[in-house]
Amino acid sequence: MAESDFTPAPTPPIPVDPQASSSRSQQLTLKRSASASFNDVLDESVSRKRMKEEHKVPEQAGEAAVPADDSALAEQLAQELQCGCCSELVYRPVIVAPCQHFFCGSCCVLWIRNGGTNCPACRGSSTSVTPFRPLQSVLDVLLRAAPHKARTERERQQADELYAGTSMRLPTPREASPEPDINPSDFVRPCPNCILGNPYGWRCPVPIVDPNVDPDHAWLVEDGTPPGHALCGNCENLLALPAPSTTKCDFCQVSFCGIGVQGRCIAAPIISQHPHGFSDVGDLIQSSSVYECFNSNTVEVEIMLDYLTTQRITPRHIYREIVAHIQAQPRAFLPLMQLELFVDIHPLPAGTDPDPEAPRSKICRQCAAEVFLYGLRDWFLRERAKGFLEESVLARKDCADGAECSQQRDLEHAREFNHMIANAPPAQPNIDDAPAQEAARTPLPASDSPTPSLGLNTPDEAGTPVPVIYSGDLAANVPVLHETSDVPMQP
Template sequence: MSEDQVNAMTTQQQQQLPVPESSHCAMSLSATLKRPASPSFENGDQPVRKRLKEEADKASIVEQDAEKSQDARMVDELALELQCGCCSELVYNPVLVLPCQHFFCGSCCVLWVRNGGTNCPACRGVSSLVTPFRAIQPLLDTLLRLAPEKTRAAGERAQADEVYRHGSSLRIPSPKEPSPEPTINVNADLAQPCPNCPPGNPHGWRCPHPIPDPAADPDNAWHLDDGIPPGHGQCGHCENLLALEAPLTTKCDLCKVVFCGINIPGRCSAVPLALQHPQGLANVGDLIESAEVYESFDGNTYEVDILFDYLRTQNKLPRQIYREIITHTLAQPRGLQPFLESDAFLDVHGGVLDAIPQGPFNRICRVCAAEALLWGLKDWWIRERQKGHLDTAILGRPDCPDGNACQRQKETAHAKEFNHIISPPQSSPPPNASLPISAPPEGAVPLLASSSVDDVEHLILPQPSSGSMTSQQRASALSYLLNSTNLDEPEALHRAIARRLQSSSPDLRDAIDALAS
């Protein structure tokens, strides 16, 4: 066998031998590790540009969200800086407190002053003036344009506008004098000196009958069991002792109660009639809570609701109503006497007054002013309705046959159907027909009529007294009735009678016929 045949047989045997498993794994791994062709090699450049654009858009959106988040955070921080220090809301109609320069809502500052505030609500520093903060208003307007959701509610703005008028300035009252130190172990049975009793008191007037101080002079202390000390009285509001002759002491001319004018300014005083504030009736809400208002309308709650709606619409305050009632009452012939004789006044002061006061009436206290308001409120409402400001559906209701005395006006359905606010009938003067007169004296000149014949149509002539009349008296009376002095000639007499008989008054014609016959 040749060498070539041996090599061929060896090669054939090697090809028939099985391949080891490790060799298969190596071949499979090499096939897996082959890198696929690049997409850009297969599909060109278009997918790459699209992917880059999408990535750029995503980046832009992220940047925009970041900017919006930053803007929102800036708006929130700015709104926080522009908060009112009282209500903790975005300031509305801002005002600046001087000299500390803190700012607040105008309405918040007004309410602060009304409730007794005499300094800045933020720093409690002494303040004297509140002015509109116009410099900050453009910043507020810009903020609300960027974030309109931060605008205060319409109802809140309307209430704030009722309290504070935009653009107006305020003056903060000076702090009140501190209250005196409380007296320890004060004997309630002994009278304490009034504010004018101590020498050198800050009121500029010394009481001529000073009350001894029980602490300094116990031997001469005044016992309250012996009554009020001479020259003194008790204030009708604070109930402290006062000097009757002091310049600040005032007295209500209606109830005769005296007031010190010192302890509580504005309340411990009786002021002129038209300047007083009714006690406990500062706004419409106080009227709503007052049971006396419903009593004055005989329990007609429907009409009272119409009244309250009218007061809110017309912005009427109880003090304005009180002034109009007082002005109208003083213009009447009897003045305040009907009020002083009413049950409303006597029920309050019946135990104090010995008799009904007769005037003159110059000053009034807060309690009497409130009673006058409640007493005249219904009549004021009758006069106010005649101004025509109410809806025609309300004014067009028919009057109830029973009028103001109707027992069913407390029923809502009946009150809606009929009107119970009816003016009282005007009292007519008594007729003079029964009053006798005598004939005009001799030679009397007849009174010349200042009006036409028609004006004496309803004239009621008094009947002449019994007894005979002389011809001269008859002629004088006839001259008076005919309003003519030239009655000597018969023709003139007949013309005068014919002219006067044209009147349609039968009484006048009968009197002329009786005298001419």
């Protein structure tokens, strides 16, 4: 058979399994889907990379997305990192154990100096204060991103003077004053010196009867204070007036027991007393009475506080110099007594001043604080005269109204002008010229003659100079010449 006549047999069709076909179709579909997804991922990655390059937002795997508005983030962080005392962005933070509250180091120093014995935020029992270095690192990052959030240079300088960056310990609580002698019954309880065998070495000559022992002879509350007794001006407990431990303030006329709280229930010699509430410069910063002494001129107060800090001057040192200055005056403390500065200082009834013009020797802590506030401004005037202040402070122009200026609360005006100007003392009249001054003050009857022109002496017809006397109110304003000198005297 020839080769050309050969025809290959047709290939029989291969049977197709429907399930296998379906499985294959799914595989093809999955492969196509996977390929498309992979391309989408690539496209998405490229888009995301392009977006990063355009916006220049660094992002690492596992990190949270950083908000585009950095100022909003800085503002939120600044609010979260506020000091619990001054409510400003914390500076040189410290942490209190064990409550873990944080504050400015300088704020915590002031808290301790003012008698704080626990956490300023939660008032919980605390033991130590240590620098909070991890938070300081966060603050450094925040201030690099937002420098405008930093505290002012003046605030940082003042804080650095208070806090040196070391650990501190909170002091143990001070001894609490004893509870007031409140009588739940109708009878007065005996004072410490009324008790037989008391540890104070002295007993009342007429002791108060203990109502628990002899209620029939006990002293009734409605009858007032028992004779020979009074209430302590500090702890408000009953005391014996003749007792050796009892002292009396010569200013407020209140007695103190000398038993309740050592160093506080006492009227001490004037020069050695502690003014109540003024232990250090921090107390002056927080006292509104100090600002009232300067007519609410905050600029002058800050100048004084800077001076005290630089010179390391304590309130007690100021108080002693004020007392020495007042005692050197001819009338000593009499002007203060006439101003009634020491009236109603204590809630207790005060005794009667036997001689208002008598010298004063004993003073209580509350009255010492009044003396301190009375002389603080004049003391700083005398200190300024020593020339230790900065040249920029001393070079300011004096305000025309001085201490009476009504614009002192305006910071711009207070920074530009000096208001620490000594008040001119009132002129003291000369006793020798009293008749002449009285004649000058006495108006003469009005006359029809014209008022002569202002002059000192007018010669008469003989050439002898005679004094000119003016009628009406004008005479009160004309200076009177001394007979033997040309020194004018104040009327």
